[in-house]
Amino acid sequence: MRSTGWVALLVIALIVIYMTAPNFRRSRVKRWRHEVFAHRGLHDIDSGIVENTLPAFDAACRNGYGMELDIQFTKDLQVVVFHDDTLKRLTGDPRRVDECTLQELKAMPLHGIDTARIPTFREMLELVNGRTPLLIELKSGKNNVKLCEAMLEQLKDYRGEYIVESFNPLIVAWFRYHAPQLVRGQLVCPMKGYYPAANQTGAFLMAGLLLNFIARPDFVAYDANAKRFFSPHFQRFIFHTPMAAWTVRSESLQSLIEKRGEISIFEKIRVKKGQTFNEN
16 A cells, blocks of 8 residues: 555656646757846836836836836737736726727826837837847737737847747747747746636646646746745756746845846846846
8 A cells, every 4th residue: 555655646746747847958048047137128117217118118228138028919909018907007097908999008198107108019129129138928818829929920020139928828838839949938926826817726737837738938937026935946946947037126136046047037126237226
């Protein structure tokens, strides 16, 4: 009976390892080790620079930082750069982004700042023009495949460097099979971060990175501020997975990320590349 129990445990362990393993082609990620990305551009609301806007992206370029940004569809299937599912936090409008047309979104100032508007993905690309590397997060929605296709279509003539990531493992998997040359990352956070979009089972699978067998990500981007969060440690120590930390807001955490050789997605701190705004 005892030997049967050990065999069962071994089988379970092998299944978990198979399910959570990343892509082992590490040479693909070598160039990105130690890269620093300004989270949603180099923004500072006190200076009138709003996250995920053209001024924030220009500031990142001018200071020599890579930049992280979020893309999703409008109601009329235009690709825009915006993080939240709803417009409430930045505009006061309770609607979802995908319930509004591009024209409606363009009419909304962000944080009440008339010069701060939601940019299209194409406008961002034209502004950056290859000046700095991009970390593009694809938000999960009703038209995930179309969003992936639209993003690649707009990037086909772009000459700058970029990598992609998403919380949705099916989006990451799409790139595995349809754009395997792209470096792809799986975003992960504790279970509570997936509610209410996912049920308890879905949240458990995604928080534990138990769907990595679908996407085989090149790197894992984890919530660096989460407490008692097991799956990033498992990736780091079992697989030596290339890691990206978000969102880094203290110099002590940034130092730790640098020592680990991980990608840093930062805001409101000073790092070695260029100059950021002072930490609040």
